[in-house]
Amino acid sequence: MTEYFSYDITGTDGNARTGVIKTPRGEIRTPAFMPVGTAATVKAMKPETVRETGADILLGNTYHLMLRPTAERISRLGGLHKFMNWDRPILTDSGGFQVMSLAKLRKITEEGVAFQSHIDGSKHMLTPERSMEIQRLLGSNIVMAFDECTPYPATEQETEQSMLMSMRWAKRSYDAFHNGSEHAEKNALFGIVQGGVFEKFRRHSVDALREIDCQGYAVGGLAVGEGQEVMFEVLDYTMPLMPKTKPRYLMGVGKPDDIVGAVERGIDMFDCVLPSRSGRTGQAFTARGTVNLKNARHVDDMRPLEEGCPCSACSHYSRAYLSHLFRGNELLGLMLLTEHNLTYYQRLMSDIRESIATKKLKEFTKNFHEKRVMGDIAPL
Amino acid sequence: MTEYFSYDITGTDGNARTGVIKTPRGEIRTPAFMPVGTAATVKAMKPETVRETGADILLGNTYHLMLRPTAERISRLGGLHKFMNWDRPILTDSGGFQVMSLAKLRKITEEGVAFQSHIDGSKHMLTPERSMEIQRLLGSNIVMAFDECTPYPATEQETEQSMLMSMRWAKRSYDAFHNGSEHAEKNALFGIVQGGVFEKFRRHSVDALREIDCQGYAVGGLAVGEGQEVMFEVLDYTMPLMPKTKPRYLMGVGKPDDIVGAVERGIDMFDCVLPSRSGRTGQAFTARGTVNLKNARHVDDMRPLEEGCPCSACSHYSRAYLSHLFRGNELLGLMLLTEHNLTYYQRLMSDIRESIATKKLKEFTKNFHEKRVMGDIAPL
Numbered sequence: 101m102t103e104y105f106s107y108d109i110t111g112t113d114g115n116a117r118t119g120v121i122k123t124p125r126g127e128i129r130t131p132a133f134m135p136v137g138t139a140a141t142v143k144a145m146k147p148e149t150v151r152e153t154g155a156d157i158l159l160g161n162t163y164h165l166m167l168r169p170t171a172e173r174i175s176r177l178g179g180l181h182k183f184m185n186w187d188r189p190i191l192t193d194s195g196g197f198q199v200m201s202l203a204k205l206r207k208i209t210e211e212g213v214a215f216q217s218h219i220d221g222s223k224h225m226l227t228p229e230r231s232m233e234i235q236r237l238l239g240s241n242i243v244m245a246f247d248e249c250t251p252y253p254a255t256e257q258e259t260e261q262s263m264l265m266s267m268r269w270a271k272r273s274y275d276a277f278h279n280g281s282e283h284a285e286k287n288a289l290f291g292i293v294q295g296g297v298f299e300k301f302r303r304h305s306v307d308a309l310r311e312i313d314c315q316g317y318a319v320g321g322l323a324v325g326e327g328q329e330v331m332f333e334v335l336d337y338t339m340p341l342m343p344k345t346k347p348r349y350l351m352g353v354g355k356p357d358d359i360v361g362a363v364e365r366g367i368d369m370f371d372c373v374l375p376s377r378s379g380r381t382g383q384a385f386t387a388r389g390t391v392n393l394k395n396a397r398h399v400d401d402m403r404p405l406e407e408g409c410p411c412s413a414c415s416h417y418s419r420a421y422l423s424h425l426f427r428g429n430e431l432l433g434l435m436l437l438t439e440h441n442l443t444y445y446q447r448l449m450s451d452i453r454e455s456i457a458t459k460k461l462k463e464f465t466k467n468f469h470e471k472r473v474m475g476d477i478a479p480l
Numbered sequence: 481m482t483e484y485f486s487y488d489i490t491g492t493d494g495n496a497r498t499g500v501i502k503t504p505r506g507e508i509r510t511p512a513f514m515p516v517g518t519a520a521t522v523k524a525m526k527p528e529t530v531r532e533t534g535a536d537i538l539l540g541n542t543y544h545l546m547l548r549p550t551a552e553r554i555s556r557l558g559g560l561h562k563f564m565n566w567d568r569p570i571l572t573d574s575g576g577f578q579v580m581s582l583a584k585l586r587k588i589t590e591e592g593v594a595f596q597s598h599i600d601g602s603k604h605m606l607t608p609e610r611s612m613e614i615q616r617l618l619g620s621n622i623v624m625a626f627d628e629c630t631p632y633p634a635t636e637q638e639t640e641q642s643m644l645m646s647m648r649w650a651k652r653s654y655d656a657f658h659n660g661s662e663h664a665e666k667n668a669l670f671g672i673v674q675g676g677v678f679e680k681f682r683r684h685s686v687d688a689l690r691e692i693d694c695q696g697y698a699v700g701g702l703a704v705g706e707g708q709e710v711m712f713e714v715l716d717y718t719m720p721l722m723p724k725t726k727p728r729y730l731m732g733v734g735k736p737d738d739i740v741g742a743v744e745r746g747i748d749m750f751d752c753v754l755p756s757r758s759g760r761t762g763q764a765f766t767a768r769g770t771v772n773l774k775n776a777r778h779v780d781d782m783r784p785l786e787e788g789c790p791c792s793a794c795s796h797y798s799r800a801y802l803s804h805l806f807r808g809n810e811l812l813g814l815m816l817l818t819e820h821n822l823t824y825y826q827r828l829m830s831d832i833r834e835s836i837a838t839k840k841l842k843e844f845t846k847n848f849h850e851k852r853v854m855g856d857i858a859p860l
Contacts, residue, residue, distance in 0.1 A: 140804065144811040146792065169779065169804045177782055177800050185796040399549065402557055412526065416565040420557050424520065424549045431524040431811060 104286040105241075105315055107347045111457040115339065115366040118456040121347055123241045124286045125181070125189040128156040130347060130368040131456075133359070133449045134191060135376060135442055139164045140174070140184040143376055144431070144438045147186040153411070153439065154446030157242075158186055159371045162195035162234050163202065166224070167217045171237035179239030191242035191371070194231045194273070194292075197249045197320075197352070208248065210265065228272035236283045244318065245273035247292045252324040259296035266294045266320075267308040274312040288315035290349060296321055297330055299337045306341040317342050318349040319367070328358055335365040342366075356385060356448055357472070360465055363452055375445045379438030382426040386444065389472045393437065398423035411443035412436060484666040485621075485695055487727045487748075491837040495719065495746040498836040501727055503621045504666045505561070505569040508536040510727060510748040511836075513739070513829045514571060515756060515822055519544045520554070520564040523756055524811070524818045527566040533791070533819065534826030537622075538566055539751045542575035542614050543582065546604070547597045551617035559619030571622035571751070574611045574653070574672075577629045577700075577732070588628065590645065608652035616663045624698065625653035627672045632704040639676035646674045646700075647688040654692040670696035670729060677710055679717045686721040697722050698729040699747070708738055715745040722746075736765060736828055737852070740845055743832055755825045759818030762806040766824065769852045773817065778803035791823035792816060 107130075109119040121128040135142045135150055137158045142150050150158065160180055165171060174183050181187055196213075200206060203215035203224075212227030231246040247266035250259050270291050277289045291314035295301030309317060319338060322331045335350075342348055349369035350362050359370055375385060382394040386406040393405075401419040409415075413422060413436035425433030455464035487510075489499040501508040515522045515530055517538045522530050530538065540560055545551060554563050561567055576593075580586060583595035583604075592607030611626035627646035630639050650671050657669045671694035675681030689697060699718060702711045715730075722728055729749035730742050739750055755765060762774040766786040771778075773785075781799035789795075793802060793816035805813030835844035 139808045139810060140801070141810050141812045144815070146812065146815070168808060169800070173780065173800070176780065177798060183798070183801055183804075185801075400553065400556065418557060418563070420549070420553070421520070421563055421565075424563075428519045428548060430519060430521050431814060432521045432526065434811060435524070435526070435815065 105288045107316070107345070109345075111459075113456045113459045113461040114364065116363050116452075116456045116461050117366060117368060118453045119347075119368070121189075123189045123288070125187065125241050126156065128189055128369075129449075129453060131359075131363045131449055131452050132156055132369050133445045134159045134369065134371040135445075136161070136371055136373045137184065137186070137190075138373075139168065140180060142438075142442075144380065144434045145376070145442070147184060149439055150186075150442065151188070153442040154450060155442065157189040157191060160190050160192045160238060160240070161198060162192050162231060162238070163198035163226075165192075165238060166195065166226075166234050167219055167222075171234040175237040175239075179237075181239055189241040190239070191290075192235045192238055192240035192244065193351075194244040194246040195226050195234070196231070196247045199226050200249060200251075210268075212246070212269075228269045229276040232273055232276035236277075236281055239283075241287045242316065243277060243287060243289045245270040245289060245291050245314070247294060247320060249324065250294055250296050250321045252296070252321070252326050254296055256298060259294075259298055260301055263294040263296070263301045263305050266292065267305060270309060270314075271312055274314070290314055290316035290318050290347075292318040292320040292351070293338060293342070294321050295338075297326060297334055302334065302338045303341055306338070310343065314346070316347040316349060316369075318351050320351050322350065323352045323354050323358070323372075328355075328361070331358070332361055332365065335362060335367070339366040356445070357469070359448065360452065360468055363456075364461065364465065375441035376438050379441040380434045382433070382437065384437055384444075385441050386476065387468075387471050388474060388476045391476050393419065393423050393426050393433075395423075399427075405440060406444070409440065409443060409447070411440045413440040485668045487696070487725070489725075491839075493836045493839045493841040494744065496743050496832075496836045496841050497746060497748060498833045499727075499748070501569075503569045503668070505567065505621050506536065508569055508749075509829075509833060511739075511743045511829055511832050512536055512749050513825045514539045514749065514751040515825075516541070516751055516753045517564065517566070517570075518753075519548065520560060522818075522822075524760065524814045525756070525822070527564060529819055530566070530822065531568070533822040534830060535568075535822065537569040537571060540570050540572045540618060540620070541578060542572050542611060542618070543578035543606075545572075545618060546575065546606075546614050547599055547602075551614040555617040555619075559617075561619055569621040570619070571670075572615045572618055572620035572624065573731075574624040574626040575606050575614070576611070576627045579606050580629060580631075590648075592626070592649075608649045609656040612653055612656035616657075616661055619663070621667045622696065623657060623667060623669045625650040625669060625671050625694070627674060627700060629704065630674055630676050630701045632676065632701070632706050634676055636678060639674075639678055640681055643674040643676070643681050643685050646672065647685060650689060650694075651692055654694070668695035670694055670698050670727075672698040672700040672731070673718060673722070674701050675718075676701055677706060677714055682714065682718045683721055686718070690723065694726070696727040696729060696749075698731050698749075700731050702730065703732045703734050703738070703752075708735075708741070711738070712741055712745065715742060715747070719746040736825070737849070739828065740832070740848055743836075744841065744845065755821035756818050759821040760814045762813070762817065764817055764824075765821050766856065767848075767851050768854060768856045771856050773799065773803050773806050773813075775803075779807075785820060786824070789820065789823060789827070791820045793820040
């Protein structure tokens with residue numbers, strides 16, 4: 101299996117690591133940020149532009165794709181990579197998180213989750229076995245075990261029961277993933293550590309996953325409302341429990357400072373809709389913090405959104421123009437700002453990797469926080 | 481003036497002509513189709529992608545731009561070309577057509593049109609002098625005279641009065657355009673022939689415009705509901721009246737077969753929102769006619785939208801994928817289909833130019849109509 105999927109750590113600085121995940125679809129430089137391509141498209145972006153921002157891997161959503169156009173249709177059409185014209189690695193989630201946040205009339209049993217589609221009300225069932233089947237049909241390179249994302253807040257008892265079921269589902273996911281499928285020979289299965297904000301449950305969860313030999317470990321159940329401080333606390337006691345030689349993925353995170361703090365604690369992979377979603381609402385990420393392009397102070401500002409950023413938005417247009425596009429609800433505004441935000445995130449990851457490789461992460465994070473405190477460049 | 485703006489006819493076939501308009505911003509190959517960049521953007525397209533479709537020139541709308549972000553602001557920011565990152569020729573309309581179709585509480589007098597903005601209700605006045613000022617502030621390379629687009633249907637008397645006022649406005653436009661402005665030395669003013677569906681008024685209008693020495697002649701007041709047959713009739717008797725050595729522009733036209741028929745009658749320039757607007761609703765233009773990507777028959781169709789088309793949509797994606805994007809209201813669907821439709825239009829213009837140059841326009845039009853009658857490629 102190692103010849104198809106491997107993770108090599110090439111540098112460390114404190115608890116942070118930088119390295120390369122090798123997959124049959126190409127290499128992923130870590131720490132990595134994965135743009136979210138929910139319904140087989142990163143919204144408002146051509147895949148070649150996503151690649152130009154520096155992304156090595158995309159995330160696809162099992163829940164969305166199983167409903168439309170369906171995994172079976174994508175399989176008939178040659179798989180997700182061909183369907184959406186992205187030939188590099190794709191990680192798919194298990195559907196477990198979104199079925200709970202988007203579907204209607206959900207019913208959870210030991211078997212799995214029965215639900216109705218939020219699109220047309222049609223009835224479906226997601227189980228560990230069905231999730232593995234869907235992710236195989238899509239042609240995913242990194243398959244996520246099917247789990248329940250424990251809600252926040254949850255009592256100790258709720259958290260334990262939820263975590264234990266997720267661990268049973270993880271075992272069923274593993275068995276289904278490896279059940280004679282050629283797909284499993286070349287691609288990876290990641291387990292998901294649950295256990296909420298309780299150290300003992302996180303420990304139990306890591307131990308349970310170690311027994312089923314996952315190729316990577318995700319931390320689930322965070323970024324669900326607990327706040328950055330609590331999230332970092334959980335990482336502080338969970339990360340030392342996890343195998344050092346496998347990639348570690350913090351699901352659904354996050355803001356730039358969440359990412360920097362999680363990297364300092366040993367996380368290697370991230371995904372989040374924030375840069376793309378914010379790009380569609382006029383909010384830009386920059387080294388000086390966030391900038392709202394709908395703000396009136398930009399309408400006469402000839403400067404680029406961010407000096408030195410190589411993206412199209414910053415290379416060819418003024419803040420005044422971007423502001424004009426958002427005021428008129430022009431599609432080009434969403435396109436350019438999504439491109440900028442994804443470029444910002446990939447530049448952040450690139451800087452982080454460089455800092456770890458040169459053992460200068462502390463210097464980097466100090467500088468990162470200082471720049472943000474200074475705020476956006478003063479208006480003209 | 482000729483050194484900055486000229487029109488050379490390089491070939492003819494029947495009444496059709498092919499040639500090159502030279503402007504300080506570059507050459508325009510004719511017959512030309514101008515994509516519409518209403519509010520300083522061709523919707524859902526980056527300007528470099530518009531250029532890749534083969535467009536030599538864009539159209540900008542005076543009415544939209546005067547309201548937002550305002551001509552004065554665009555001028556302060558360096559002009560429309562710089563503002564929207566398009567360094568090639570731009571033609572701006574006079575605002576006369578859209579003030580009548582979009583503005584609120586319009587009042588027409590000999591002076592001009594008083595109206596309220598459809599965006600915020602603010603009060604404005606458009607006159608020939610103000611229209612020339614706005615188009616100069618924008619930095620337009622081809623400035624259109626301010627006119628009234630005679631409604632259809634209109635009585636003989638209404639048509640005559642409207643046309644006569646447009647001719648007085650054309651003279652005022654000419655005087656204002658040339659009034660000591662450096663801009664007029666390098667850029668062109670086109671007059672607009674009105675007169676509705678009355679040959680005598682079209683003749684009167686052409687004669688009036690000849691007296692004020694325009695650098696190009698537009699045919700206005702068509703494509704407003706009269707139908708293709710009537711439009712072609714008007715062109716049949718109007719075109720022979722017009723100077724042979726100047727470019728002729730049919731405003732707001734049109735469907736592919738409108739364009740082919742108008743070229744046969746001697747038209748050199750076109751603009752229309754149809755390819756871009758249709759691209760946003762799932763309607764594709766192809767040599768075999770129009771294709772609605774929302775139609776269920778495409779959901780499993782692995783073929784490209786149009787074989788041999790070099791655009792992104794046809795090079796990298798299946799009909800199934802494009803159909804999926806439109807079913808999910810994904811922005812990438814609008815982007816790809818707009819790109820395809822503009823590419824289709826530019827390929828059509830390129831084929832037309834080649835046919836005229838090689839005196840094979842008749843063969844081309846026969847083939848053009850036959851292919852369309854065959855309809856879209858049969859479903860799988």
